[in-house]
Amino acid sequence: MAFSAIFRKPKNELEKGGRKSAKNVESDVEMTQSCPVCKAANALGTLLENLYVCKCGYCFRVTARQRIAYLTDKDSFQELYTDIVSVDPIEFPEYQEKLEKAREGSLEPEAVLCGIAKINDVDCALFAMDPNFMMGSMGAAVGEKITRLFEYATEKSLPVIGCTVSGGARMQEGIISLMQMAKTSGAVKRHSDAGNFYITLLTDPTTGGVTASFAMQGDILIAEPGAIVGFAGARVVEQTVRKKLPPGFQKAEVMLEHGFLDMIVERKEQKETITTLLKMHSKELGKHKAKTRRVWRQATRS
């Protein structure tokens, strides 16, 4: 499958992987994308082929649709609950305007996409959050969509793949956004108690109320290299403890060392890894055959 076909040109700074300082914006901005880590100029064509990963391994942020496109089989994604969108429940100042801007900037009605799809022919339910929609923050609409997806997956005995990227609860919805953590957790628990499988793919950044609810409740937690996975924002922690933060603070690699992740998987490997895990959790025993067993004696002797 040609990945270039599924990636479109980034529409804004976030999608391109963070803000660049003004001096980096040159006339050839259309052609290359500079990496915020190694500073290399990536030709856009190469980036598309590499699923938006720089040669140095830095993973640029991708939209929910881009995420779903590279994880699932072509044209297999059927979106659900597209009609559920945010309202302004506590009449918070400027929230309506922010929602409109987010919809324009992300071309999505809400900060999460939900649906069913096939991953290498295995059926699953799947959600992906969108960093361009108010940094994937969770209000009542996001909470409702994710809850419905888990309820649907419970009813149909489907595994769930959840791709998270979020600043946490959406404070413009006040206490109602906090309650979405409870609501989604309840749905995840029911899905799990019914014996269903849930993988979370944590991408940069996954923080706050999303980390403190469904992001951490997967049976298996996979993170993307370099992703920030934490509860409090790093700046808040720094201000609270008035100490310099240790190197790699909240980075996936450090979180793995501390025992909070199962694995870190590069973007181009994610579909295969998820496929293997899905097959191992298939409810129809014998449906998926293991690959040829490695003959270890020969392998170690040669």
Added chain:
Amino acid sequence: MTTAYEQVVATRSQERLTGLDFINGLFTDFIELHGDRRFADDPAIVGGLAYLGDIPITVIATEKGRDTKSRIKRNFGTPNPEGYRKALRLMKQAEKFNRPIICIIDTSGAFCGIGAEERGQGQAVAENLYEMMTMRTPILSILVGEGGSGGALALAIADEVWILENAVYSVISPEGCANILWRDPDRAKEAAEHLKLTAKDVSKLGIVDKVVKEHEEEPDIMLDSLVTDISMWYEKISKLNNDELIEKRYERFRKIGDYM
């Protein structure tokens, strides 16, 4: 009339009853149980066994401390992951022995520290939400002061949630909100107003089941009537079987949230 922000500030007053005051004021024969059996004992969360009338219960409370020394010891009532894990351990014990669980909440939130992050603050909160949702024993949570975000919610997945009339419950502190939205913590007053965080507001939004009158001059009146109310609550809820109980708990949270 007090403003929302004045109410927030008042919840932080050293004059207010703390978690331990409620434990000792509401229940008898309190026996404190320590530690999460994994890392440490968190002094910001106090838990143990006690009697409500003649019913043994499990009680879990955040504790802020009162003077500077005790406030430092209690980390100003902001729990670390081990606090939430201790709470969960005690709740699972309560489930095993069919004891009701009563949580007393007064915290500005889960602690934002280096160690807290390294030991999985988010995971600890997430696990409590997840496990409490299907805990097969009645749970009552009472917000008695500051109800700060996920750190408060981690003890508030309950069959009923009550709030004292001068307490608050919020997704973020007004200072934090003002800082993020307007990069100006001085606009906290404005943020407090907009966040709809007072007892009255969260009651109107259907987040809590009961607003408890405080009788500030005479806290004993409040404590006495709370004992009666808690006993009545337990009498009513203990009639449900466990399947009905957790179904109702799920529905309680399931219906929260306006969308189009």
